[in-house]
Amino acid sequence: xxxxxxxxxxxxxxxxxxxxxxxxxxxxxxxxxxxxxxxxxxxxxxxxxxxxxxxxxxxxxxxxxxxxxxxxxxxxxxxxxxxxxxxxxxxxxxxxxxxxxxxxxxxxxxxxxxxxxxxxxxxx
Numbered sequence: 001x002x003x004x005x006x007x008x009x010x011x012x013x014x015x016x017x018x019x020x021x022x023x024x025x026x027x028x029x030x031x032x033x034x035x036x037x038x039x040x041x042x043x044x045x046x047x048x049x050x051x052x053x054x055x056x057x058x059x060x061x062x063x064x065x066x067x068x069x070x071x072x073x074x075x076x077x078x079x080x081x082x083x084x085x086x087x088x089x090x091x092x093x094x095x096x097x098x099x100x101x102x103x104x105x106x107x108x109x110x111x112x113x114x115x116x117x118x119x120x121x122x123x124x
Contacts, residue, residue: 006123007031009050011041011067012085013059020112021054021085028116030123038062045071050080052122054106057086057097065100072101081122085110 008025012018013036022032033048035041037060045053053071057064064084071077084097087108094105106118 005031006052007033007048007050008119009033009035009041009045009048009053011035011038011053011059011064012056013037014056017056017108021110021115024112024115025119028119030119036060038064038067041067042070045077049076052119053080053082054085054119055082055102057084065096068097068101083118083122 008030010018010021010025010032012021012034018034018036022034026032033044033050035044039061041055041059042062055064055068064086068082068084071080071082081103082101084102084105085108086093086097086105097105103122106115
């Protein structure tokens, strides 16, 4: 059973993708916070203290790698899972995301049936 008090920050600049992710995760009862660029992601992460962050890598202002490095460099975010969500699915992209501090990597297009289970694993 999901814990509805869990907060998930979705960092995604594509409105349709962000809306789809939010809809899937809200249906499971999780609270959703949305950010459209790297600056907003840093602000909302600090203000909201999410339990999990879904991080698009190719976002405006500050890319997802740098946002992840900055967050993971703070004591408050060391144990908050950050999952890279990206269309970058070339050899080495997963490693690059993990080196930046992401805890896992999901390539786009996402599998909408698997996503809630993947998220639930990280929220345990």
